Amino acid sequence: QVQLVESGGGLVQPGGSLRLSCAASGIIFKIYRMGWYRQAPGKQRELVATITSGGTTNYADSVKGRFTISRDNANLTVHLQMNSLKPEDTAVYYCNSYIPGRTYWGQGTQVTVSS
16 A cells, blocks of 8 residues: 655744655655645645656746755655745645656645744
């Protein structure tokens, strides 16, 4: 059974930082592209960042220079370090794993940026 379990969300003030983590099980983690997506109220889910099995990263323009995605293949985890957070970063953040023909999602973790 595949599971992606996110953690690390919460309430933070503008300019603050959070680190999200996603623990995977039930997949051959090292071959999957891993990613973070987010969905704000009333909006479509959007890509935040991805990291391939080889470590190549990709970021949405809105988070470039502020967010960093990383993976730990030994511990089957992917992280998202979020710095200089803005109110518009408020959303539910979802972990994703992908290879052609297979994609899985976590249950999401809420990130709220507010003073």
